[in-house]
Amino acid sequence: MDAVVPFGAEERKVRAARRFGRIGLVLTVAWLLAVPAFVVWTGLPAPGFAWSLAALYVAALALHLWRIREHVTSLGRPASVPFVVATSAVALALALVGLASAWSGWFWGLVSGVLLGDIVSGMRARRIALWVVVATGTVLGLGLLITHQRDYGIPLPPWLGPALAAFYVCSMWLVDVERVWWLKAVTDLDYSRRVAAELATARERLRLADDLHDILGHALEVVAFKSELASRLLDVDGERAKAEMEEVQRVARSSLTEVRALVRDARATDLAAELAGARTVLDSAGIELVVRGDPATVTGPARSVLGRVLREAMTNVLRHADPRRCTIEIEVADGAARLRVVNDGVGPGSAGIGGTGLKALGRYLDDHSGRLDAGPGPDGTFHVDAVLPGTAR
Numbered sequence: 001m002d003a004v005v006p007f008g009a010e011e012r013k014v015r016a017a018r019r020f021g022r023i024g025l026v027l028t029v030a031w032l033l034a035v036p037a038f039v040v041w042t043g044l045p046a047p048g049f050a051w052s053l054a055a056l057y058v059a060a061l062a063l064h065l066w067r068i069r070e071h072v073t074s075l076g077r078p079a080s081v082p083f084v085v086a087t088s089a090v091a092l093a094l095a096l097v098g099l100a101s102a103w104s105g106w107f108w109g110l111v112s113g114v115l116l117g118d119i120v121s122g123m124r125a126r127r128i129a130l131w132v133v134v135a136t137g138t139v140l141g142l143g144l145l146i147t148h149q150r151d152y153g154i155p156l157p158p159w160l161g162p163a164l165a166a167f168y169v170c171s172m173w174l175v176d177v178e179r180v181w182w183l184k185a186v187t188d189l190d191y192s193r194r195v196a197a198e199l200a201t202a203r204e205r206l207r208l209a210d211d212l213h214d215i216l217g218h219a220l221e222v223v224a225f226k227s228e229l230a231s232r233l234l235d236v237d238g239e240r241a242k243a244e245m246e247e248v249q250r251v252a253r254s255s256l257t258e259v260r261a262l263v264r265d266a267r268a269t270d271l272a273a274e275l276a277g278a279r280t281v282l283d284s285a286g287i288e289l290v291v292r293g294d295p296a297t298v299t300g301p302a303r304s305v306l307g308r309v310l311r312e313a314m315t316n317v318l319r320h321a322d323p324r325r326c327t328i329e330i331e332v333a334d335g336a337a338r339l340r341v342v343n344d345g346v347g348p349g350s351a352g353i354g355g356t357g358l359k360a361l362g363r364y365l366d367d368h369s370g371r372l373d374a375g376p377g378p379d380g381t382f383h384v385d386a387v388l389p390g391t392a393r
Contacts, residue, residue, distance in 0.1 A: 005341065017244050033112050035057070035107055035108060035110055036053075036054075036057060043250075045098075045101030045102045045105065048225065049097060049100065049101035049102075050101075051201055052097055053094070053097055053098060053101060053108070055196045056090055056094045056097060056109075057094065057111065059090050060090050060091070060111050060112075060114075060115055063083070063086065063087050063090060063115065063118065064114060064115065064118055065085075066083070067079065067083070067118040067121075068205060070380070071121075077122055077349050078122035078123055079118065079119055079121070079122065080122075083118075083119075087115050087118055087119050088119065091111070091112040091115035091116060091119075091135075091169075092112070092116065092135075092138065092139070092142075094108050094111055094112050094115075095108055095109045095112040095139045095143070095165050095169065096139070096143065096146060098165070099143045099146050099147055099161050099162060099165055100146045100147075100150060103154050103156060103161065105161060105165075106143075106160075106161040106162070106163075106164035106165040106168070107164075107168075108165070109139065109164065109166065109167070109168035109169050109172075110168045110172055111167030112135075112139065112165070112168065112169050112172075113168045113169045113170070113171060113172025113173050113175075113222055114172050114173070114175065116131065116132070116135050116169055116172070116173040117172065117173035117174070117175065119131065120132070120173060127333075131386075132169075132170060132173060135169050135170075136169050136170040137166075138167050139162065139165050139166045139169050140162050140163065140165075140166035143161065143162025143165055143166065144158070144159060144162045144199065146162075146171035147159070147161050147162055169321070183371070204364070213357055213360055216255065217251065217312075217315050217319075217357060218255075218311050218312070219251055219254070219255035219313040221283055221315050221318045221319050222248075222251050222318070223248050223251055223252060225281070225284075225285065225318055226244045226247055226248045226284065227244075227245070227248055228249070229244050229284060229285075230242075230244035230245045231322075244284070244291075247280075254360055268313065269304050269307035269308045270296050270303060270304065270307050271295040271303050271304075271306045271307040271310060271330070271339075272295040272296065272303075272307075273307065274307040274308075274310040274311050274314075275291065275295050275328065277309060277311075277314075278310060278314045278328070279291075279312065281318070282314075282317075282326055285318070287317075287323050287324065287325065287326055287343075288324060288325045288326070289326050289327075289329045290325070290326070290328070291327075291328045292327070292328070292329045292330065293328075293329055293330030293331055293332075294330065295330055297330070297332045298330065298332060298337045301388075302337040302388040305364070305365065305368050305388055306330075306337060306339045306386060306388060308361070308364065309339050309341075309361060309365070309372075309384065309386040310328070310339060310341065312357050312358065312361050312382040312384070313341035314341075314383070315357060316357065316358075316384070317341075320346070321343055321344075321345040321346050322345040323343040323344050324344060324345060324348075325343070325344050326341065326342070326344075327340075327341070327342045327343070327345040328340070328341050329341075329342075335389065336387060336388065336389045337387075337388045338385070338386065338387045339384075339385075339386045339389075340380050340383065340384070340385045340386075341383065341384045341385075342377075342381055342382070342383045342384075343381065343382055344379075344381050345380070346376050346377075346380050346381060346382045358372070358374050358384070361374075361386075363385060365388070368388060369388070369389055370386060370387060370388040371386070371387045371388070372384070372385070373385040373386075
């Protein structure tokens with residue numbers, strides 16, 4: 001069976017990434033709480049601005065927490081239009097009122113920058129760039145108009161406050177967007193990992209189903225054929241009928257051994273052994289067998305792969321045709337191994353011969369970098385042609 005990928009370490013990495021994402025959320029909120037603390041430490045704003053800034057700050061914090069809640073339920077979803085309008089108004093008002101309130105009012109631009117990140121998260125890159133340029137230019141331009149009309153009593157250039165506020169707006173949105181992008185990347189990778197695990201499981205189930213079809217389909221077909229032959233010979237040739245029933249027992253036990261080997265992942269097929277078995281079965285059925293080529297020339301993985309191809313071909317010969325002649329050609333050239341099985345006795349309307357088994361065989365050859373061509377011919381024959389390159393896995 002295919003090796004099962006150990007997901008324990010990967011699961012720990014995903015959990016660690018999510019934990020760091022939550023830590024980032026906490027740090028962002030901490031930064032938002034640091035803004036009023038800094039303003040209080042540097043001096044309370046003018047009385048006319050204190051309540052306005054407090055109300056805007058509470059509204060900004062509520063909008064940011066609301067956006068975090070949206071990301072938790074649907075990470076990466078663009079913000080709704082009402083949220084964009086409300087957040088834009090609060091962010092711009094907070095930056096401008098902050099600049100008008102005190103010389104340290106530029107620090108409120110940090111909150112406006114975080115809110116800008118809430119607005120643009122989930123947008124395409126061009127729209128994000130447009131929003132950042134417009135928001136930065138608006139805060140800088142209107143901030144310069146406000147600070148030129150204010151006297152803070154401190155010898156600072158009037159452009160410094162608006163420039164710092166614009167800088168925070170231009171840069172702090174990255175913190176929010178980068179955190180959301182990181183969390184979304186981790187979530188998508190985790191989802192992809194789980195899908196890969198499910199696909200691997202489904203693929204392994206399909207492989208087991210194909211192998212069981214290969215083992216039991218061939219065995220049951222041989223058992224049915226030889227049992228029918230033994231019943232016909234019972235009154236004519238008792239010794240031969242007994243020999244055929246002993247062969248039925250051998251095939252049944254061999255198939256049981258293969259099923260057990262399949263469970264232990266120790267099953268193997270061999271082209272030479274399958275060719276010997278095919279010769280015995282076809283001789284019992286009175287079908288002329290012509291073999292061209294030597295199975296000993298096929299080596300490596302191709303020996304087992306083509307052995308399975310021959311087994312499925314013999315199953316089709318017994319189940320779907322009434323042949324008088326079967327030809328098996330084995331060829332090795334330019335590092336590639338080829339097996340071709342052709343039988344006659346195929347009636348009209350037999351395009352779907354061996355449909356399930358041949359589809360499974362085609363998938364099996366694809367897995368080993370090979371190619372399968374099978375189908376009826378115009379002269380009442382059916383061919384199974386498998387080619388396996390030297391690079392077969």
